[in-house]
Amino acid sequence: MLIVDDRSDEILVVASCQGDKSAYAILVERHYRHVFAMCLGILADVHDAEDIAQDAMLKGLLKIAELREGEQFGRWILQIAKNLCIDLLRRQKRVKLAANEAANSGGAQPRQTTNENHDLHWAIGRLPKELRIPLVMYYFDNKNAKAIAERLNISHSGACQRIRTARQQLHEVLTRKIAR
Amino acid sequence: MNSVCDKMRDYIADMVTGTLSQEQARLLNQHLSQCPTCRNYAHQLKEEDLLLSELFTNISADMANRQQRVLEAVESCCLPKQSKPLLIWRTIMRSRITKFAAAAAIIVAALLVVHFIGNPLGSNVTFAQVIQPILNAQTAVLDIIVGNELDSGPVIHDMVMGSRIRRTLSNAPDVVSIIDLGSGKILVLIAPTKEAVYIDLKGLPSIPNYMERLRNVIAGLQEHPQFKVEKLGERDIAGQRLIGFRAKHPKAEITIWADPETALPVRIEQNEGQMNVICKNIQFDLAMEESLFSMDVPEGYKLQQTEIDLQGSTEQDFIEGLRVRAEVLGAGQLPDSVAVEDYIKEAPAIGKKLGELGLSEKEQADLGMKLGRHLLFIRFFKGEGEWHYAGKGVKLGEADKAIFWYQPKDSPTYRVIYGDLSVKDVAPENLPK
Numbered sequence: 001m002l003i004v005d006d007r008s009d010e011i012l013v014v015a016s017c018q019g020d021k022s023a024y025a026i027l028v029e030r031h032y033r034h035v036f037a038m039c040l041g042i043l044a045d046v047h048d049a050e051d052i053a054q055d056a057m058l059k060g061l062l063k064i065a066e067l068r069e070g071e072q073f074g075r076w077i078l079q080i081a082k083n084l085c086i087d088l089l090r091r092q093k094r095v096k097l098a099a100n101e102a103a104n105s106g107g108a109q110p111r112q113t114t115n116e117n118h119d120l121h122w123a124i125g126r127l128p129k130e131l132r133i134p135l136v137m138y139y140f141d142n143k144n145a146k147a148i149a150e151r152l153n154i155s156h157s158g159a160c161q162r163i164r165t166a167r168q169q170l171h172e173v174l175t176r177k178i179a180r
Numbered sequence: 181m182n183s184v185c186d187k188m189r190d191y192i193a194d195m196v197t198g199t200l201s202q203e204q205a206r207l208l209n210q211h212l213s214q215c216p217t218c219r220n221y222a223h224q225l226k227e228e229d230l231l232l233s234e235l236f237t238n239i240s241a242d243m244a245n246r247q248q249r250v251l252e253a254v255e256s257c258c259l260p261k262q263s264k265p266l267l268i269w270r271t272i273m274r275s276r277i278t279k280f281a282a283a284a285a286i287i288v289a290a291l292l293v294v295h296f297i298g299n300p301l302g303s304n305v306t307f308a309q310v311i312q313p314i315l316n317a318q319t320a321v322l323d324i325i326v327g328n329e330l331d332s333g334p335v336i337h338d339m340v341m342g343s344r345i346r347r348t349l350s351n352a353p354d355v356v357s358i359i360d361l362g363s364g365k366i367l368v369l370i371a372p373t374k375e376a377v378y379i380d381l382k383g384l385p386s387i388p389n390y391m392e393r394l395r396n397v398i399a400g401l402q403e404h405p406q407f408k409v410e411k412l413g414e415r416d417i418a419g420q421r422l423i424g425f426r427a428k429h430p431k432a433e434i435t436i437w438a439d440p441e442t443a444l445p446v447r448i449e450q451n452e453g454q455m456n457v458i459c460k461n462i463q464f465d466l467a468m469e470e471s472l473f474s475m476d477v478p479e480g481y482k483l484q485q486t487e488i489d490l491q492g493s494t495e496q497d498f499i500e501g502l503r504v505r506a507e508v509l510g511a512g513q514l515p516d517s518v519a520v521e522d523y524i525k526e527a528p529a530i531g532k533k534l535g536e537l538g539l540s541e542k543e544q545a546d547l548g549m550k551l552g553r554h555l556l557f558i559r560f561f562k563g564e565g566e567w568h569y570a571g572k573g574v575k576l577g578e579a580d581k582a583i584f585w586y587q588p589k590d591s592p593t594y595r596v597i598y599g600d601l602s603v604k605d606v607a608p609e610n611l612p613k
Contacts, residue, residue: 025251032247033240046239054250058257068538120231139236143198164193170232171225 013070016061024061031074032057034151035081037140041133042085044125052088056081078151123173131166138163184211185218192222196229318342322462327521334524344473352527360475367475376477380487414440418460422446456521488549493556498584499601501554504547506576509533514571514583514599520559563588570612574599582612 007015007026015023035056039049060077067076124132137148138159149159191208194200200208212219324336334351343362349355358367368377412424412435422437437447448459477483505515509530516522523530530551534544561567564587571583578599585596585606593605596612 021254021257024254028250028254029247032250033243036243036246040239050246053246054253057250058253061254061257120228120235136236138197139232140240145197145199160194160197160199163197164190164199167193167196167225167228168189171221171228174228175224 008071009073010070013064013067013073016064021061024064027060027073027077028057031077033140034074034137035077037137038078038081038133038151039085040140041136042082042129043088044121044132048088052084053081056084059084074151075153119174119177123170123177126173127166127169131162131169134159134162135166135170185215188212188215188218189221192218192225195222196225319466319468320462320464321466321468322459325458325460326524327456327519334527336524339468339472341468341470341473344475346472349524349527351525352531358473358475363475365475367477369478369481374481375484376481377484377486378477380485382487382489382492417447420446486549488552488556493553493560495557495588495595495597495603497550497553498557499597499603501551501557502571502584502597503576503601504550504554508537508547510576512576514574514576516572518555518558518569518571518584520555523555561586564591568612571599576601585611 007023009027009030012023012027016027032053036049036053039052039056040046043049043052056077059080060073063080067073124136127135134148134152137151138145141147145159145163146156148163149156152159154162188208188211191200191204191211195205195208212222318341320338320340322338322340324338326336334349337348337350339346343360345357345359345361347357347359354371356369356371358369360366364381366377366379366381368379370376410426410428412426414421414423415437416422417437421440423440424435424437426433426435433451435449436445437449438445444462444464446460446462448462450457450459502514502518506512509515534547539547558567567584567586569584570581574581574583576599579602581599582596583599585594587594587608593607594611595603596606597603
């Protein structure tokens with residue numbers, strides 16, 4: 001049964017601070033998808049993204065009392081996720097690789113490889129992180145560029161620009177791959 | 181491919197992502213009809229779009245299971261113990277407006293001594309010779325110190341005209357309170373932020389003329405049968421030769437020092453309950469502008485309204501205030517003292533702290549009122565005998581430490597409040613030592 005809870009994030013954060021895990025569960029249901037998309041956008045790996053998204057949600061629960069503005073939960077939890085992703089990349093000694101992504105010199109190697117999506121998955125991993133994150137979130141969020149802009153705290157036109165460039169660069173990577 | 185194609189390839193990407201305007205779509209279609217390379221590019225991008233959609237749909241297919249795993253992890257996760265005590269702090273932190281700043285704490289301080297010379301006896305006062313010369317006085321100016329004069333506490337400066345008092349605190353000179361005892365209202369004006377607060381005082385008896393009240397109280401103290409008036413003779417106080425009278429009553433003691441020549445009181449020391457109040461530098465009939473006592477909100481000031489019940493404060497209000505003082509202001513530590521004079525000393529610091537919390541106006545007002553009711557419990561303590569406070573050095577939550585005890589009126593037992601703010605009824609022989 002679908003239970004719709006129309007309490008605002010702000011109220012749910014207050015309730016969570018009082019130890020109400022069911023309130024936090026609603027926050028999870030509301031934001032998990034976006035957190036996962038962000039992690040996938042950064043890590044380009046479904047399994048890593050899943051692990052880190054879960055870690056981020058648990059860390060959010062433990063740190064909820066530090067969140068001063070409950071209505072900012074969405075952005076706050078995304079920031080936690082982002083930081084955890086960066087920690088993971090560091091641990092995996094991918095820092096150098098990640099820094100070079102801007103120069104399109106490489107990216108995280110995706111582990112999930114269904115045959116028909118293998119090239120696409122690989123190509124997404126080659127995109128620089130700044131383009132990969134909005135692209136992944138865009139396809140995860142029913143192609144809603146406005147929502148992506150809000151979550152990433154950038155302008156709508158900026159989000160559109162990044163998605164456009166991401167699409168163009170993805171095409172180039174795929175074309176080069178096929179040509180090889 | 182030329183520069184037109186470059187531009188069109190942006191349009192193609194925008195078309196695929198659904199952000200192309202109608203005019204751009206028209207231009208693009210026109211170009212595509214003539215350029216097979218771009219047509220092919222558009223075709224490929226559309227295909228990739230379908231593949232991307234499919235890829236993310238596949239990844240999303242497992243989303244419900246992933247989410248379920250997170251929810252299970254949340255369920256089995258142990259919450260840190262400190263999250264609960266932060267509740268009040270969190271509740272009041274929800275807004276971001278900071279303008280109201282120091283007002284709440286200052287308002288409370290302004291309220292505290294509004295009754296300072298109220299008639300503790302409820303007696304029928306009669307005329308007394310010592311105050312004969314001030315019968316016709318219309319105004320007065322005086323300084324009030326709550327607590328010990330030698331302490332570094334703030335001086336409350338009052339100007340009195342009729343039923344109105346214009347009050348400032350030496351440690352918060354930017355905040356002026358105009359108290360109208362006739363209508364039971366206080367207007368607080370905060371100059372730096374141009375804010376005004378109207379406070380309706382409930383439980384305050386109407387005092388149409390404060391000057392008359394002052395005279396009557398002084399006179400009554402000397403003539404009341406329960407009072408023993410002792411002549412203290414002449415003494416030099418602060419460079420002035422004064423003659424003193426001490427009036428004693430089982431519940432109050434008042435010492436009046438008057439100018440031996442004019443018989444005008446210049447200094448009154450009052451002990452009421454557990455609060456000492458010293459009024460000094462009293463002068464009568466100074467010329468003062470009536471506009472200084474206006475209850476009209478000055479132009480350009482933003483107005484707030486609230487009310488406070490002076491006599492309606494309960495034990496629960498006192499406890500709630502302790503909670504605020506520990507959680508919001510004391511980082512989990514209960515206050516060193518709950519005495520009114522100590523609060524007044526701290527008022528500006530408390531105001532500053534409240535300002536830093538980033539509260540909305542309403543939240544500050546609510547918190548101010550909470551602190552107000554907390555202090556009014558002590559200020560107008562209605563129990564038997566004295567209250568006792570032992571919360572210094574105690575952390576909120578220390579359930580084994582008694583921090584406050586008192587005997588409610590007509591009760592055979594005492595109420596004891598502990599460090600976790602629980603309360604128990606305790607027989608007198610079992611009270612904390």
